[in-house]
Amino acid sequence: MNTLKNAKVGQTVTVRRLHGDGPLKRRIMDMGITKGVQIQVRKVAPLGDPMELNVRGYELSVRRADAEMIEVE
Numbered sequence: 001m002n003t004l005k006n007a008k009v010g011q012t013v014t015v016r017r018l019h020g021d022g023p024l025k026r027r028i029m030d031m032g033i034t035k036g037v038q039i040q041v042r043k044v045a046p047l048g049d050p051m052e053l054n055v056r057g058y059e060l061s062v063r064r065a066d067a068e069m070i071e072v073e
Helices: 022-030
Strands: 012-018 038-044 051-055 058-062 070-072
Antiparallel strands (some): 012 038, 038 051
């Protein structure tokens, strides 16, 4: 399974599926990350957490733990 956590800086990926349940999955969806959305990885912090993403025309920072729940292609 390929997740957003494994995406490289500068890479654009498409969300395939969201894992997780309840409030955590809802929070990810509220940030605009839904099935079929394209995400560009802009930066990763020096220690690897958080990741800065470009989603639906805005910038978003997510933790690696949350990125691991987002399956991409």
